[in-house]
Amino acid sequence: MSTQNRIYLSPPHMGGKELEFVQEAFASNFIAPLGPMVTGFENDFAALSGIPHCAALSSGTAALHIAMRQLGISAGDIVLASSLTFIGSVSPITFMGAEPVFIDSDHATWNMDPNLLEDAVKDYCRKGKTPAAVVVTDLYGQCADYDALRSVLDRNGIPLVIDAAESVGATYKGRHAGKGGACAAFSFNGNKIITTSGGGLLAAEDEAFITRSRWLSQQARETAPHYEHREIGYNYRMSNIVAAIGRGQLIALPERVRQKRALFDKYVAALGNLPGIRFMPEAAYGEANRWLTVMLVNEKEFCASPETIRLALDRENIESRPVWKPMHMQPVFKDCDNYGGSVCESLFAEGLCLPSGTAMTDADFDRIIALIKGCAGDRI
Structure with a gap:
């Protein structure tokens, strides 16, 4: 293993204002779960x-x-979901006792294929089991085709839940990622384009939907001087300190999107003309945030597999990662139905997520490129 400093896949990148907000939270002594920074973060994100x-x-x-x-998802319900995603997109379906059914991607966007979604909806409606919801993932910072999906769902009265965990700062037809569904979920995990160290957010056009969501996230406590509960809730609220970090990160978001996209373009310029190397396409309907730069490697043409490249980078203390393993291939979901599958299976077989930190130096980048090219040696 190399003794050089590790290059991570997508490390946090502070913008400079985060500490000011955290210090303000400390000065006010709002350390425990709720406080003005949480409200401020919600308002900032809404704007x-x-x-x-x-x-x-x-x-x-x-x-x-x-x-x-x-x-109202419950036991016995069918919920359609993207197959090419992280398990956190899908596990909440199972928390409610419902059954996930997985939909393949299309080649043009790598996101849920609207045609296969229509096939699934028609099949289940014919069986008398209209799907209760659809959860679509915006993959690697690129929005799914919300309007095409909605055209299938709206005529069947099926709500669209947008998992925009990876797409903060991306746009779809000029509007921000997540806007256009019944609700949208966002993530601010440590590896995302902006981070609160750990955190998320639920957004919707419906005020009552979010008011009740806040209440459920605070153990569903009734209004009383004592602790009164008529429903089961959750301990899911963001803390004031975490929200303070998020407020600083939101200020830096436009620059992070610019940097991520510039890094993607730099990878394409350095590797895109090599035989067997392709990169994730950008849909004509929007602008991806390029959270992670993802390339496809044809082993026969490049003379090295994605796994060979990953291991070569790892030996030099550089983190890369295979594309998400599709949910329909996961052992835990082996008994679930799926529509299609060949597209996301091929993306998993050939895909590699490259180091995409926005604070990466030119020297770091050059080192990565040299190692990738070195995997093919003089055969390219």
């Missing part, structure tokens, strides 16, 4: 996203769990 009502929560998974609860 950024154009989604007027926001509840700051402990994680993106928590946001999706509350969304499932709010939509």
Whole structure:
């Protein structure tokens, strides 16, 4: 293993204002769960996203769990979901006792294929089991085609839940990621384009939806001088200190999007003309935030596999990662139905997520490129 400093896949990058907000929170002694920074973060995010009502929560998974609860998802329900995603997009479906059914991606965007979604909706409606909801993931910072999905769902009365955990700062037809569904979940985990160290947010156009979500996230405590509970809630609220970090990060977001996109372009310029190397396409309907730069490697043409490259980088203390393993291939979901599958299976087989930190130096980048090219040796 190399003794050089580790290059991480997507490390946090502070913008400079975070500490000021944290110090303000300390000075006010709002250290415990709620406080003015939480309200401020919710208001700031609403202004950024154009989604007027926001509840700051402990994680993106928590946001999706509350969304499932709010939509009345229950045991025996069918919920359609993207197959090419992180398990946190899907596990909240199972928390409610519902059954996930997985939909493949399309080649053009790597996101949920609207045609396969329509096939699934028609099949389940014919069986008398209209899906209770659809959870679509914005993959690697690129919005799914919300309007195409909605055209299928709206005529069947099926709500669209947008998992925008990876797409903060991205746009779809000029509007911010997540705007256009029944609700949207966002993540501010430590590896995201902006971070609160750990945290998430649920956003919706419906004020009552978010008011009740906040209440559920605070153990569903009734208004009383003692602790009174008529429903089961959750301990899912974001803390005031975490929200303070988030307020500083939101200020830096436009610059982080610019930097992520510039880094993607730099990778394409350095590697895109090599045989067997391709990169994640950008949909014509929006602008991706390029949270992670993802390339596809054809082993036969490049003379090295994605795993060979990953291991070569790892030996030099550089983190990279395979594309998400599709949910329909996961052992825990082996009994679940899926529509299609070949597209996301091929992306998993050939895909590699490259180091995408916005504070990466030119020397770091050059080192990564040299190692990737070195995997093919003089065969390219």
